[in-house]
Amino acid sequence: MSVEPLPTPFVAVDRQLMLANLARMADHALAIGVALRPHVKTHKSPAIARRQIEAGAAGLTVATIGEAEVFARYGFDDLFIAYPIWLSHESAHRLEHLLTGTRLRVGVDSAEGARALAQVTSPLLSVAVEVDSGQHRSGVEPSRAGEVAAAAADAGLRVDGVFTFPGHSYAPQAGEQAAVEEAKALATAADSVRAAGLDCPLTSGGSTPSAGFVQPGSLTEMRPGVYLFGDAQQWELGAIAPEQIALTVHATVVSHAGGRLILDSGSKALGADRPAWTSGFGRLLDHPQARIVQLSEHHAVVDFPGRLPALGSRVRVVPNHVCNCVNGADTLFLMDDGQPGDNWPVAARGANT
Amino acid sequence: MSVEPLPTPFVAVDRQLMLANLARMADHALAIGVALRPHVKTHKSPAIARRQIEAGAAGLTVATIGEAEVFARYGFDDLFIAYPIWLSHESAHRLEHLLTGTRLRVGVDSAEGARALAQVTSPLLSVAVEVDSGQHRSGVEPSRAGEVAAAAADAGLRVDGVFTFPGHSYAPQAGEQAAVEEAKALATAADSVRAAGLDCPLTSGGSTPSAGFVQPGSLTEMRPGVYLFGDAQQWELGAIAPEQIALTVHATVVSHAGGRLILDSGSKALGADRPAWTSGFGRLLDHPQARIVQLSEHHAVVDFPGRLPALGSRVRVVPNHVCNCVNGADTLFLMDDGQPGDNWPVAARGANT
Numbered sequence: 001m002s003v004e005p006l007p008t009p010f011v012a013v014d015r016q017l018m019l020a021n022l023a024r025m026a027d028h029a030l031a032i033g034v035a036l037r038p039h040v041k042t043h044k045s046p047a048i049a050r051r052q053i054e055a056g057a058a059g060l061t062v063a064t065i066g067e068a069e070v071f072a073r074y075g076f077d078d079l080f081i082a083y084p085i086w087l088s089h090e091s092a093h094r095l096e097h098l099l100t101g102t103r104l105r106v107g108v109d110s111a112e113g114a115r116a117l118a119q120v121t122s123p124l125l126s127v128a129v130e131v132d133s134g135q136h137r138s139g140v141e142p143s144r145a146g147e148v149a150a151a152a153a154d155a156g157l158r159v160d161g162v163f164t165f166p167g168h169s170y171a172p173q174a175g176e177q178a179a180v181e182e183a184k185a186l187a188t189a190a191d192s193v194r195a196a197g198l199d200c201p202l203t204s205g206g207s208t209p210s211a212g213f214v215q216p217g218s219l220t221e222m223r224p225g226v227y228l229f230g231d232a233q234q235w236e237l238g239a240i241a242p243e244q245i246a247l248t249v250h251a252t253v254v255s256h257a258g259g260r261l262i263l264d265s266g267s268k269a270l271g272a273d274r275p276a277w278t279s280g281f282g283r284l285l286d287h288p289q290a291r292i293v294q295l296s297e298h299h300a301v302v303d304f305p306g307r308l309p310a311l312g313s314r315v316r317v318v319p320n321h322v323c324n325c326v327n328g329a330d331t332l333f334l335m336d337d338g339q340p341g342d343n344w345p346v347a348a349r350g351a352n353t
Numbered sequence: 354m355s356v357e358p359l360p361t362p363f364v365a366v367d368r369q370l371m372l373a374n375l376a377r378m379a380d381h382a383l384a385i386g387v388a389l390r391p392h393v394k395t396h397k398s399p400a401i402a403r404r405q406i407e408a409g410a411a412g413l414t415v416a417t418i419g420e421a422e423v424f425a426r427y428g429f430d431d432l433f434i435a436y437p438i439w440l441s442h443e444s445a446h447r448l449e450h451l452l453t454g455t456r457l458r459v460g461v462d463s464a465e466g467a468r469a470l471a472q473v474t475s476p477l478l479s480v481a482v483e484v485d486s487g488q489h490r491s492g493v494e495p496s497r498a499g500e501v502a503a504a505a506a507d508a509g510l511r512v513d514g515v516f517t518f519p520g521h522s523y524a525p526q527a528g529e530q531a532a533v534e535e536a537k538a539l540a541t542a543a544d545s546v547r548a549a550g551l552d553c554p555l556t557s558g559g560s561t562p563s564a565g566f567v568q569p570g571s572l573t574e575m576r577p578g579v580y581l582f583g584d585a586q587q588w589e590l591g592a593i594a595p596e597q598i599a600l601t602v603h604a605t606v607v608s609h610a611g612g613r614l615i616l617d618s619g620s621k622a623l624g625a626d627r628p629a630w631t632s633g634f635g636r637l638l639d640h641p642q643a644r645i646v647q648l649s650e651h652h653a654v655v656d657f658p659g660r661l662p663a664l665g666s667r668v669r670v671v672p673n674h675v676c677n678c679v680n681g682a683d684t685l686f687l688m689d690d691g692q693p694g695d696n697w698p699v700a701a702r703g704a705n706t
């Protein structure tokens with residue numbers, strides 16, 4: 001059977017590379033004695049989550065109640081919303097519905113947040129206190145974890161322990177230092193929880209760039225996400241080799257204007273992430289010297305050394321940040337030996353509420 | 354009837370402000386004698402496009418065959434794909450299907466692109482030659498427009514004229530200069546087309562920041578999109594006043610970590626656009642001194658002078674680039690006098706192929 005090429009831009013996943021990345025992180029977690037609870041915001045795909053569980057993942061991490069709802073609907077029954085959600089009255093109803101069959105751990109980083117969460121009571125519900133290990137996003141100071149944990153316990157919630165996201169690992173040469181700071185923050189936080197008279201069985205952390213540097217004994221659980229696919233950020237950080245990158249956006253060369261390559265993979269396909277330390281708005285997998293120097297919704301403008309690929313030809317683009325790329329797609333097109341195979345729905349696309 | 358608040362983050366559109374923006378641009382186009390063909394990639398909503406047509410728009414501009422398909426399905430029968438699409442064999446089938454009832458103009462910026470497009474023949478199909486007026490994205494040099502137009506005509510295509518997107522207007526104080534360059538580029542391009550022995554009835558341009566500076570006689574048609582909603586870029590460029598901004602993302606304060614405001618409107622809700630000249634990753638409509646200094650998928654970290662809004666309270670966030678924000682949403686929640694009214698589907702969300 002001869003199949004017509006898919007219209008571009010589309011998101012292609014090399015199945016063998018993805019499964020290899022999946023297995024490598026599972027093996028790594030096993031080797032260092034840390035439970036792996038992958039973050040599914042990266043792929044939003046039940047088909048992939050199933051393979052992560054089959055490879056030994058202890059459960060899944062999600063970012064929102066909406067993602068929890070989608071994965072619960074697909075039968076995943078042990079979820080961690082690693083986010084300090086503010087439980088409004090109406091989101092309480094959603095959580096109650098989830099808790100009819102799903103074991104759910106929820107993040108908190110304030111006493112008020114814990115008390116709002118305690119609107120819901122269920123033996124399937126627990127909380128973990130988020131602490132800041134250096135990214136300076138959400139999370140209390142580690143020394144104040146006990147205070148939040150005590151408020152949660154007083155409100156009737158079961159406290160599993162503490163967690164952090166060492167997101168400051170997303171910078172050149174920052175992975176190891178972030179892992180050291182993660183270990184320190186979680187140790188301080190766990191001490192603080194115990195000083196408040198509570199157990200602290202959980203110390204959860206992890207990110208793709210810091211995963212290789214996890215400090216011995218620092219984590220009981222890790223939650224990387226991007227490792228599965230890789231992206232241009234991880235490539236440039238050295239956290240993944242280009243030949244391991246499993247997800248690309250296939251794009252068509254639509255113009256040679258100005259002697260550059262203009263591709264139809266704009267920000268609506270790639271995502272617009274562009275940290276200052278990246279070399280451009282994404283990379284071309286098969287042309288490592290090329291740089292996407294300008295990105296608009298439907299144009300990627302590429303400085304391309306040497307002879308330009310012909311108009312109408314196709315190239316494989318590695319997005320800077322694969323999570324936002326996937327969130328713009330309805331379907332992942334699985335590729336087997338470079339040929340289109342299964343289509344997997346991005347079932348939790350847009351489930352960001 | 355008491356309604357529960359919608360879960361955040363969600364995209365809210367103030368109906369009266371949107372209709373006022375819509376009418377203002379329609380009046381402006383009428384006053385300067387230029388046909389208005391608004392770009393619907395901004396809203397991707399047939400309900401809004403209908404109001405634009407009712408207000409006098411001459412037709413719609415779309416970015417992709419996919420958007421054309423959606424709007425054609427909703428009955429819009431005069432569309433301009435203002436993009437140099439490369440017509441593959443399989444996209445030719447899609448175009449042929451569209452051309453059963455829709456008048457369609459398609460962009461070209463190369464002789465090869467024109468010949469590929471000429472796979473399709475239809476009295477409903479025409480082309481316009483894209484020229485570069487200073488953004489340096491797609492589009493040939495204006496003086497070479499005639500060459501491309503001649504190739505298109507030789508291939509059997511009807512040539513309407515020339516178009517450009519003066520996207521370099523998206524920079525501080527750049528609107529007027531971009532309009533001047535747009536006028537010059539289109540005049541040169543039209544001369545070049547006529548020198549090739551072809552008529553050139555169309556000179557199409559326009560962008561929201563340059564719309565107020567259109568040079569007399571330079572355009573027969575303009576294609577702004579963002580004017581309808583406004584966004585933080587337009588606010589900071591002075592192309593829209595904050596009190597005219599019609600679209601905001603309603604977000605919940607989830608944390609006060611580090612003495613800052615942490616909102617649940619991350620890049621998956623706002624889009625990750627962050628041009629160097631913007632003051633942050635978006636603005637807070639009701640707190641003009643606040644700045645979103647850090648953005649990740651589910652966190653907007655806000656430097657907020659003064660007393661922080663309470664945990665669990667809601668704020669209205671103006672995204673930097675409204676087009677990418679809307680492309681992440683399934684629904685626009687219309688607000689009437691601050692209260693939720695209709696829900697409009699973003700029918701062409703993801704139709705980016």
